[in-house]
Amino acid sequence: xxxxxxxxxxxxxxxxxxxxxxxxxxxxxxxxxxxxxxxxxxxxxxxxxxxxxxxxxxxxxxxxxxxxxxxxxxxxxxxxxxxxxxxxxxxxxxxxxxxxxxxxxxxxxxxxxxxxxxxxxxxxxxxxxxxxxxxxxxxxxxxxxxxxxxxxxxxxxxxxxxxxxxxxxxxxxxxxxxxxxxxxxxxxxxx
Amino acid sequence: xxxxxxxxxxxxxxxxxxxxxxxxxxxxxxxxxxxxxxxxxxxxxxxxxxxxxxxxxxxxxxxxxxxxxxxxxxxxxxxxxxxxxxxxxxxxxxxx
Numbered sequence: 001x002x003x004x005x006x007x008x009x010x011x012x013x014x015x016x017x018x019x020x021x022x023x024x025x026x027x028x029x030x031x032x033x034x035x036x037x038x039x040x041x042x043x044x045x046x047x048x049x050x051x052x053x054x055x056x057x058x059x060x061x062x063x064x065x066x067x068x069x070x071x072x073x074x075x076x077x078x079x080x081x082x083x084x085x086x087x088x089x090x091x092x093x094x095x096x097x098x099x100x101x102x103x104x105x106x107x108x109x110x111x112x113x114x115x116x117x118x119x120x121x122x123x124x125x126x127x128x129x130x131x132x133x134x135x136x137x138x139x140x141x142x143x144x145x146x147x148x149x150x151x152x153x154x155x156x157x158x159x160x161x162x163x164x165x166x167x168x169x170x171x172x173x174x175x176x177x178x179x180x181x182x183x184x185x186x187x188x189x190x191x
Numbered sequence: 192x193x194x195x196x197x198x199x200x201x202x203x204x205x206x207x208x209x210x211x212x213x214x215x216x217x218x219x220x221x222x223x224x225x226x227x228x229x230x231x232x233x234x235x236x237x238x239x240x241x242x243x244x245x246x247x248x249x250x251x252x253x254x255x256x257x258x259x260x261x262x263x264x265x266x267x268x269x270x271x272x273x274x275x276x277x278x279x280x281x282x283x284x285x286x287x
Contacts, residue, residue: 001195001197003284009285012282016209080256082221
């Protein structure tokens, strides 16, 4: 088939218009909703832990439960619109990390009831850092952005816990804000 | 030199291929979501998807999500290659 240069230019403009329409349509699928959600949760949890320390635990578990539920709901709604094939190896690595971090180590290797985490802050830091390892694995697998977020949070949590415990809750609050802010970065700059 | 693909060049199909090739490898898009994004009607989109599927440019999967039937569409490797060749052919027509 033969077309004129004007028709070719028009077709290329239509291609770009369709690509832009799709880019706008998938703007809500870039992962920023999770960053906003968990950023807010982290801020709230940091504040109540800062104020009430160990007494904040029941409220924190409820908030985390709400966060997990909201994550599943967002995933189901967005998965009904655009669905990426998730690498099963990635899921298995995540499951292994979570099972080890949340079950094997605290319950089997170190009995959670008697295991001394050194402090409540230590326990909080431990369970937080487990999740950050998932960010790092996701970064290695998909996009280095997640790796650097996970690494930065891990370093700040561990550093403040070990060398500046007085700054620990402030650091976790700041990290919540960083997660929330990076949601805007992901939403506005990823294509 | 790449040749223009008459199947892809039809305006609505060009729109569809541009949109779904924009998504990453292995990413599938819901029929309704695609229809709304491109501003096409059910019948129009369905007919053009059938043409593209018959040519092997897209894959269509039907499955149930929350007990409701859903149709997902994805570009095949052959479809991506054909679309890239078509775009290259369009560029080659433009005056240098």
